[in-house]
Amino acid sequence: MSILRTENLSKTFISRHGIIAAEKTEALKDINIRLEEKELIGIVGASGSGKSTLAKLLVFLYRPTGGKIYYMDEDITKYRGKDVKKYRKKIQMVFQDPYASLDPNHSVEWHIKRPLILSRYNGDLDNRIDELLDMVTLNKSYRAKFPHQLSGGQRQRVYLARTLAVSPEVLIADEPVSMLDVSVRIEILTLLQRIKEQLGISIIYITHDLNTVSMITSRLYVMHQGMVVENGDTDSIINRPSNEYTRKLIAAAPNPYKRI
C-alpha cells in the first residue's frame, strides 16, 4: 500500500478577465505518482513544469480540477474543513525560500511551539522543543533567536524542526536548498535523509537540480510541461535516460570539472 498516490491528477488555472472572458492554463495533466512508506523520491523539472503546483496540490493549498489523491488508499480529494486539517497533520511542506517561510516577528521557539500546541502535544513542551532543535543539529541557544539573526541554512533547519513538530508522515520539500549557498546544501540534504531514516518519514523532494536529487533519492519522476515524461529508478534514469528532455537536463547539470 502506497502512503500517497495520485491518479490522473490535473490542475487547470482559470484567470478571470473581468466579467465575461476567462482563460484556462493547464498546469498539470494526468499526473500519476506514488510514494511508498519510508521512501525518498524525487520530482525533477524546470520552472514552469508544474512541480510547485503539484506540491501545493498535495498539501491542499490548491484543489485539483481533475483526478484524485489517495492517502493510505483513501480518496482525500473531496475532503473539506476538519478533514483537511486532520490530513495536513500527516503531510507537511518545506518551502523554497527560508527567508520567507519564517515569520520575522517571531522567535525560533515560537515557530516550533505553535505546531506543538496545535497538535496537542501532551509531553513537556520545553523538552520537546530542545529535542526537535537537536534533531536538526541546532542547540538550545537558538530558541530565543529571530529569523533575521540566522543564516540561510539555519533558517531552513529551523523550518524543518517546525514541520517535524507536527509529527507528519509525509514531507514535501519544494526546492529546499536552491536558495542556499552551495556549501550548505549537503547539510540540509543529509538532514532530509536522516529524517527519512530515523523518523520513518516519507519524503518527496522536488527540485530542478539533478545533482542534488540524484544523491539522495531512490526513484525519480521527471516532469516537463505539466506531465511526467519519465520515471523510474534514480540510477537507471541518470545512466540510461530514455527521454530526450531528461538527457538535456543531465547535460545541463552544473559541474566544475566540465568546461562550458
Added chain:
Amino acid sequence: MEVNHINAGYESENGYISVLKDVSLTVNRDIILGIAGESGSGKSTLAAVLYNSFRYPGTIRSGEVIFDGKNLLKMKPNELRKLRGTEISFIPQAAMNALNPVKKIRLQFYDMMIAHNIKENDFDSKISSSLELVRLQENVLDNFPHELSGGMRQRVVIAMSLLLSPKFIILDEPTTGLDVMVEHDILLDIKKIQRTLGLTIVFISHDLPILFGISDAIVMMYGGEIVESGDYEDLLRNPAHPYTYQLLKSIPLIGTKIDSSMIMKGIAIDFNHIPHGCYFHPRCNFAVPKCSDIHPELKQTDGKTHLYRCNRYPEWSRNAKLEAIGT
C-alpha cells in the same frame, strides 16, 4: 584592469563595518576571471567597487581601480558615465528587476543610445546586431519586460549591456533564479560571445560548479579578503587553501552518493565578529592552534600565478591526500 589595496565597508548606526580588506588583483585581457565566495564573503561589494557603483552607506576607504590607465574611483561623474556602457559594462543579478517595468524593451534600448549620443540612423542596426549575439528575435522589442520569460529577460539585459560593444564586462551572479537548462544555455552564449568578441569578463558567483566551469582564472574570497587566486585548473586540481578544497568537496554531483564528510561546517563569516588569526580557522578541517593567532599573508606557490593565504600549505594538502587514500 588593475585593483590595488581596496578597503571598503558600510557605514551603519554602530559605526563603520569593514568588509573588503586590502584587496588587490589584476584582470588580464581576453579572459573570464571568476570571483567566488559564499554569501557574505564580500564578493558583491567587490563587484560594486570594481564598477565604482558602491553607494552610501557603502564607503570606500582607500585603494584604486585602474582601468585603461585611469583610476575609476577618482573619475569625474560625467567622465565615468560616458565610459559606462561603452568601454565597461555591467550585467546585474536580478534581470527581472533590472528592466524598467513600464517601458517597452525597444524604448529602453533607445534610451541607452540617447544617453551615449548615438546617431539615430544607427539605432536599429546596433539593436539587431546585439540581439543576434544573444539569439533573440526582434519581436521581443515590442514587449514589456513582464511579458517575457526570466531567461529572455536575462538575454535582453545582456544584449543591452553589450549594445555599445564594451570590452570589459562585470557579471554579478547573472544566472541566479534561472533554472538549469536556461542557465546552461546562457552561460554557453556568454562564453561564445566572449571568445568571438575578445571580451574581458569578471564573473562573480557563489555557484562554484558554474564558476569553475566557465572561468579561465579564479579568485576565492572569504571574509572580505582574497584567500586564493590562480588559474582555474590549478585551483581545481591543487587547491592551496582549505576553503577552496572544502567548498569543492561539498559540491553535489550527479552520480555521487551523499556522505557526511562532504559537509562544510560552520557558517559564513559575520563582519561584526571577525575571528582572530586566520579568518577561516573556525571552519577549517586542518586548523592547528597557530591558525587562531597568526593571520596569514598572501603567498605564491611555485606556479607563480597561484596565490594563497594559508599558514599550513602545503602540509594540510598532503594530509588531505593521505586521508583520501586511507578511506
Added chain:
Amino acid sequence: MKMEEQEVIKDNKSLLGKIINPLKILLSNGKAKAGFIMLVALILFAILGQFFSPYNPTKYEFARGMPPSYAHLLGTTIYGQDVFSQLFYGAAPTLMVGFAVGVLGTLISIAVGISAGFASERVNTVITGIINIFLIIPGVLLIMLFGSFFLGLHQSLGYLPTILILIITGWAFGARTFRSITLSIAKRDFILSSILIGESRLSIIFRQIIRAIFPVIISNFFFTAMYGTMGLTFVEYLGVGNLLQVNWGTMLYWAINNEAYLTGMWWWILPPSFMISILMFSFILLNFGMDEIGNPSLRRFKSKNKNENKKIIGDLDVNIEN
C-alpha cells in the same frame, strides 16, 4: 539596528518594557520625535486646562471684544467670553475627538481591511467597492448629510454624533491601506506555513498579520487622528456640530461667523487656528515618521547585511499608496 531592538524587546518582557520599547523605536526617528514632543505638550496643556482654566469658558461675564491684557491673556470674545479660558478648556475635547476618531476609525479600518484581504475573491471585490465609494465621495458632502441627520440629537449625546460622523467619513483611507497590505502578506510563505500547521484564520490574523503591519497601524492611527481633528473643524465650520460645546472648532466657528477677521479681533481667530495647526502638525510628523520606520528604504541607514536587510524590510515594505 533592528537586531538590537529585537533583543531589547525580548529582554524586557514586563509591561513597562512593552510600553517603552515601541516608544524607543518611535523616538529613533527625528520627525516622529518632534511630533511626539509636540503632542505630549498639547496633551499636558489639555489636562491642565480641565483644572486650571482661569474663568468659566462659557459664561458671558466680561466686557465684549477686549484685546489681550493681564486679566485676559487673549482678550475676550464679542460675547464677553474669555478667549484663553476657552482655548485652555477646549483643548481636551478637541484632542479627545481626534484620538477617538483615530482609535475607532483605525479599528474599523483594520477589521474591514484585514477581512477583505483575507476573504474570498468575491467578498473582497464587494468590500473593495464599498471602500472605494467612501473614498470617492467628497467627505464634506457626507459630513453635511450625516451632520444634518444628527442635528437635532446633539444636545443629549455630547460629542458622540460628531465622532460618529467623522468615523463614517474617515475609516475608508485606512481600510484601503490595510486591505492591500494584508493581501500581499497573506500570500507570503510564512502565512501558508501557518495554515499548513493548522493555525486558524483568527489566530493568524492576531498573532502574525497584526504584528507584521504594526507600524502601519500606528502610522494610520495618526493619519486618522489628523483627519479627526481636521474633520472636527469642518463639522463645526459647516454648522452641523453642537455649537454650544467649547472646543477649538467651535471657537473658530464663532470667530468666523462674527467676522473677527474683518473687525481686527485677531486674538479670537488666531489662537485656535494656531493650536489646531500645531496639533495637526504633530500628527502629520508622527504619521510621516512612522512611515519611515515601517518602510526603511526611506531611511538613511541600512543594516549591514544587504540580503538580510532586504528580507526584513520585505515584510513591511508594502507600498501604502496601492
Added chain:
Amino acid sequence: MIIPYKYILKKTAAFVAVLYGAITLNFILPRLIPGDPAETVYSTIIREGGGSVSPRYLHQLAAEYGISNAPMYVQYYNYLVDLAHGNLGISVAFFPEPVSYILYHALPWTLLLVISSIAISFFVGNRMGRYAGIHRNSIKDLSMDMFAMFMASFPAFVLAFIVLDIFALDIKLFPIGGAYSIYVNPGFNIPFIISVIYHAVLPVLTIILTSLGGWELGMRNNIIPNINSDFISYSENLGFKKYQVNQIAYRNAILPNLTGFAMSVGLSVSGVIIEESIFSYPGVGLYMITAIDDLDYPLIQGIFLMVIIAVLVGNFIVDILYGFFDPRIRQESE
C-alpha cells in the same frame, strides 16, 4: 498602441456599479432623515413668507420628492425616471428655481476651480516631491517636507481667511468675491476671461496651498523606493544621463500617485466647497452652504448627486488613462 479593452470593460463595469450605488444612496438617505422632507420644505416656505401657498402644494411637493404612500419600489422607479429626465425637483431656498437650473449655472464655476487647482497642485506638488526625493535626506528634502507638512496642517478655511484678509482686504490686490466683475460682459471675450482668471486666483491659490503637501509627501515617498530600485541602478550602470535616470524614476513613481487621484478629487471638491463659501464664489459650494442653512433638501440632494457624478467621471477618466500608462495594471486585471 495596444488598447486594453478588458481593462476598460472592467473599469466601466465598476464605474456603472458605483454610480448606481451613489444614485441609490441618494434615494435612501433623505428617507432616513427624521421628518418628512416635503413637510419641512412646506413649513419653511410658509415661514419664509410664502403664506399664500395652498395645502395642496404639500401634496405636490411630496410628489416632487417621490414621497407618497406608494410602495418603496414605485417611489424608487419614479425617482429613477425623474432622474433620467434631468428632473431634480424644485429648490426651496431659491424658490421657484428648479434644482437642475441652479446646478447648470453653478457647476461650471466649481469645475473651473476644481480642475485648475487639481492640475496645478498635482503638477507643482509632484515636482516638489521629485526634488525632495532626488535630494533625499538632505536639508533641501527636509525643508521641502516641513513646508509641505506645515501647509497641510492648516484647516483649509482658516488659510482661506488669512489669504482673503491679506490679499483682498489689506492690500486689496484681488477681489474679495464673485466669479467675474459686474463691468464685463459674460461671453467669450478677452475682458471677461481676464476678469474670471483674476477672480479665481485667490480661491485656486488657497486650494493649491492646502493640497500641495499631500502630493509632495506622496511623491517623495514613492520616488525614493524607485530611486533605490534595481532598474534605476542598472540604468546608472549603463551610463544613462542624470536627467534620464530621474525621468525614469519620476515616471514610475507618478503612476501610483495617479491612483491617489480618487482620494484627491474627493478632497479637492471638499476644499472647493469650503473655499467657495468664503470667497462668495458662485459655485456649487456656495449654494450648498445656503441649502444646508435652509434645509433645502432637493438642492442638497441635487448637489450631492451632481458632485458625485462629476467625481466619478473624473476618476473613471484617470483610471482609463492609467490603463494606457502602466502595462502591469493591464496584466493584473487580465
